[in-house]
Amino acid sequence: MSETEKKFCPNCGSEVKKTAAFCPKCGEGLKGEKKPKEVENKAPVRPEPPEPHYNSRDFDVRIPAEYKPISMWGYFGYTLLFAIPCVGFILALVFAFGGTPNINLRNFARSQFCFFILVVVLCLIIFLISAIAGAALYTSMY
Numbered sequence: 641m642s643e644t645e646k647k648f649c650p651n652c653g654s655e656v657k658k659t660a661a662f663c664p665k666c667g668e669g670l671k672g673e674k675k676p677k678e679v680e681n682k683a684p685v686r687p688e689p690p691e692p693h694y695n696s697r698d699f700d701v702r703i704p705a706e707y708k709p710i711s712m713w714g715y716f717g718y719t720l721l722f723a724i725p726c727v728g729f730i731l732a733l734v735f736a737f738g739g740t741p742n743i744n745l746r747n748f749a750r751s752q753f754c755f756f757i758l759v760v761v762l763c764l765i766i767f768l769i770s771a772i773a774g775a776a777l778y779t780s781m782y
């Protein structure tokens with residue numbers, strides 16, 4: 641075989657016959673023409689969804705009310721609100737059990753509610769320990 645009868649595939653670099661219309665390895669067209677089948681397989685270009693721009697003004701508009709993020713001042717305000725004795729507890733209770741359509745606020749209220757329970761339980765434990773200690777002290781004195 642002479643040199644002129646050989647050429648190389650421009651796609652994968654494998655040696656192919658000069659007369660070959662397509663590369664036997666990768667199917668690349670060697671005479672300026674392409675296999676219709678390969679062209680189909682080589683174009684899996686999926687249209688990328690547009691990047692959401694989080695800082696834009698219409699971000700709030702596109703998001704349904706239930707998924708709207710709470711702003712930094714929103715969190716600050718709600719934290720203050722929930723910190724009010726009795727009133728805050730009732731508000732957290734209302735928000736935690738569907739008083740708001742917003743999932744973020746509901747979850748925040750639920751976490752606050754858990755915090756309230758934790759505080760109540762801790763207070764009870766401290767009260768019980770001091771009561772037991774007080775009783776023990778009382779009985780030891782007499």
Ligand SMILES: [Zn+2]
Binds near residue numbers: 664
């Ligand atoms: Zn090839």
